[in-house]
Amino acid sequence: MLSGDLQVITVGAGLLGEAVDAQAVPRVGVDWRPPLPGTEAAIARVLADPRRAAANETAVDRLLSARPHLVTVRPAHEVLDLAPGAFLHAGPPIGWKRASGPLRGALIGAMLYEGAAGDAREAERMLAAGDVRLSPCHHHRTVGPMAGVVSRSMWMLEVHDAEHGGTAYCSLNEGLGKVLRYGAYGPEVLKRLQWMGDVLGPVLRAALAVSGPLDLRALMAQALQMGDELHNRNRAATSLLLRELAPAIVDAAPERAAEVLRFIHGNDHFFLNAGMAACKVSADAARNVPGSSMVVAMARNGTDFGIQVSGLGDRWFTGPAGVPDGLYLGAYGPADANPDIGDSTITETGGVGGFAMAASPAIVRFVGGDVAEATAATRSMYEITLAEHPAYQIPGLGFRGTPVGIDVTLVARTGLLPVVNTGIAGRVAGTGQVGAGLVNPPVEAFTTALAALAEEAPENTA
Template sequence: MLADRIEKANREAVERIFAGDPVLLDVRPAADVIAGLEDRVVLHAGPPIAWEAMCGPLRGAIAGAAVLEGWAKDLAEAERLAGSGALAFHPNHHFDAVGPMTGITTRTMPVMVFENRAFGNRAYITVNEGLGKVMRFGGNDEEVLARLRWIASDLGPAMGQAIRSLGGIPLKPIVAKGLAMGDEMHQRNVACTGLTVRAIAPALARTMGEAGKLATILEFVSGNDQFFLNIAMGMAKALMDPVRGIEGCSIVTAMSRNGTDFGVRVSATGDEWFTAPVEMPQGLYFPGFDEVDANPDIGDSTIVETVGLGGFAMAAAPAVAGFVGAGGAAEAIAHTRAMYEITAARNPAWTLPALEFAGTPTGIDIRKVVETGVAPTINTGIAHREAGVGQVGAGIVRAPLACFVGALESFAATVGAT
C-alpha cells in the first residue's frame, strides 16, 4: 500500500539522518576540492537564477567576487562582465556546497570540508567573514575584499592545518552541547563558536609558528558570534545529502533561497527544485535601517532548518523568538512544537532542555506541511536590498507554502498517485 511505502521510506530517511557522523575535516581552496568549480564560475545561494532576475545584494556579492578573483579590475567592470554572459552562475547545492545569505563561492575562497563518515559523502562551505559589511550580505568594497584575501592567505590555511592535525572535529557533540547552552545554530551560534575555539585553539597554537598571527586568528574567530553558522550549515548539508533520492520518500532534503525564489528539494523527486517567490523576513533592524531597506529572504542557511535546527530548535534559544514576538520561553517552545507537526521524527542526539529533553523536530514531511498549512519557521539575517551595504537586521521568515504544494504534486506523480 502506498501510504505504508511512504512511511517506510520516510523512516529510512530519518534513520540516515540520525546515523550520520559529520566531521569538519579540512579547509582548502575551493578549486582544489569542489569538482567542476572552473574559472569564471560563481556558485550562489538558492535555486538556479539568471543575472537579470538577481536581487541587489546577490549582484553586489558577485561583482565583489569577480574583482576578488581578478576577472574584473573594479566593481563597474565586474557588473558589466556578469551581465554579459561571461560568468557562469550555479547553485552551491549543485556542487555539494552551501553558502550563507548570497552564498558566493569562487575558486580562490577557502572552503571548509565536511565528511559524513557514516556515508562517505562530503560537503563544502566558505569560512564565515564576520558581522556587518560582508560579502554574504552583498558587501563588496575594498574592506570586504581585503578581509576575504586575509581569510584566503592566513585564516584558511591555518585552520586547515590545525584541523588536519586533529584528524577532524566531530560536530554532532558540539551541536548537542550548544543546544543546551542557548544556541539554535542559525541566529544564535555563540556557544558553539566558543566550543569550536576550545576544540581548535590548542591545535592552532601547536601548528602555527607565529604568535602574532595566531592571536589575530583567535581574535577574529572568537570575535564573531556567528562563526559557527557556516560550520552548522556544512554539517547539515553533509547530513542531508545521503537522504536524497530515496524512492517514495516525502522528506525535504534542502530548502534554499536566492533572494528572488525559495526552493525546496524532496528526497523522492531527486534534484528537482520546487520554487515560489521568497517572502520578506519580519524582524528587528540595526540603527539607521528599517523595513524599506530590507532585501527579501536569501541564503542556503535554511539547510540548518532542514536538518531540524534553527527555527525548528527555537525552544533552545528563547531570545531569538523575540525577533517577531515578545521573546519568551513559551513562545520559543511554541515555535518548536509547531515544527513537530510537520516533521517525521525527533532527533535522539540533539535534545531540547526546555522541552523535557525532547529531540529536535527532524525530517520535514511535505505531506504534513500541505495538510496543516504550517510552513517551516526560518531564523535569518536580513540583508540590505542594495548591493554593497551589508546586513541591516535579523528576523524570522516562513517558507512559502506554494513550494510544498508544487513538491507534493510532483511527488504524487513520482509515486504513481494522481
C-alpha cells in the first residue's frame, strides 16, 4: 500500500491545505461543503423523485431555447389591466406596513405622478389607510428594477418569446441617482417621468414600428463579449441598442430624435430593463413543470427576498433581504443602506448578472472586490446550476456558457447561495441610490422551497 508515491488530498477546511502548501507538498484540493443543516432528509426525498431529472431537463431546455424580442413600447394601462388606484411593486407580496423606505418613496412618487394625491403627506395617508391596491410585478408577467413600482401611465417595454409565445414587460429606465425606482419622488423625478410618458415612450414605440422586433438574445450575447454582465454593467448593451434604434428614431420622430438619443446616450443602464424583460420571458417559459427543482424567479421588495420554483407554481419562498456589501457614493455608508430590493435578480435567474461577472472585469470598480473574485464568483455558480447557456458565453473562461438554471437541491447540497450584484438604495424614502455591491439571498428561501418539493414528491419512489 505504501510502495508507491503518496498523494495528499485535502477536503473542506482550507487551513490544512495551506499547511501542506507551506511544506511544498503537492496536493489535490477538494472543495467540499456539508449540506445546509437540517436538509438531509428533504434532499434525499427530492433526489429520489423519479420525475426530477426529466422535469429539470424540460425546464432548463425551455429557458435556454427562449428567443426574446423587443417588439414595442406601450402604456401600462393598455397591457397590464391596471385599474385606477392599483400599483405594482418589485419582489414578493407586501403591504404598506412592512414596506421599506425606498418602496414607500416610490409608491408616493407614483401616486403624485398619477395625480392620485395632492402631496406626499396625502399619498402616505392613503397608502397607510389601504386605499391603494398593491400587487407584485411578477404576478403580471412584469419585472421592475429596485422598488419596481409601475402605475397606469408608465410606458412598458414589451418583450415577446418567439419560441414559446410568452410575453413579459418592464418599465423604462430613468437613469441613476435620484430616481423613482430608488425611492426618490422630488420635482425632478416627476418631471423626468412626465417627459418619459409624453416623449420617450411614444418615440420608442414609433421607432420599433419602423425597425421591427429586436433580437435581445443576440444583443445580450454580443454585450457579454464586450465586457457587460447585464445587471450592473450595461454600457455595451445600451450602446448596441442605441445603434439598432437610432436610425429608426430619426425616421419616426425627427423633431424629437435629438433629445431621445441624448437621454439614452447619457444613461448607461438604459438597456437593463429590456434585459430584465428578456430574462423574465425566458424564465417564465420554464414555469410549472411538475417535479422540477429549478428556480424561475428571484426577487426582493426591500424587506423580503423571495424565490419561485418551476415545480411549485406561483408560491413564494422567502427570507429576510440582506444589506449588500459594496461601494458607496459620496458620504453614504452602510448605515444609509436599505436591505436588497428589486426584481433585477431575474438577470441572475437567467444566467447573467452576478453569474456572468467573469465576463465583466470592469464591474468590480462599481460593486467592489477584484477581478479574481469576480471570476471565482462565476465559477462557483456552475456548482448550483443545471446547464451552461449556449448563447451567453464568457471569453475569459474559454467562451464557456454562463451558469444557468439554479437548482434548489444543488444549493442545499453544496451550501452555496446565488451571487447577486445590485444597486443599493437609501433606507430613507426620497434618498435615491447610495451605492452598489454584492449580496446573497437568505438561506431560508431555499430550505423552505426544498421542504415543499419534498412534500410534493410521490410517496412511493421505489
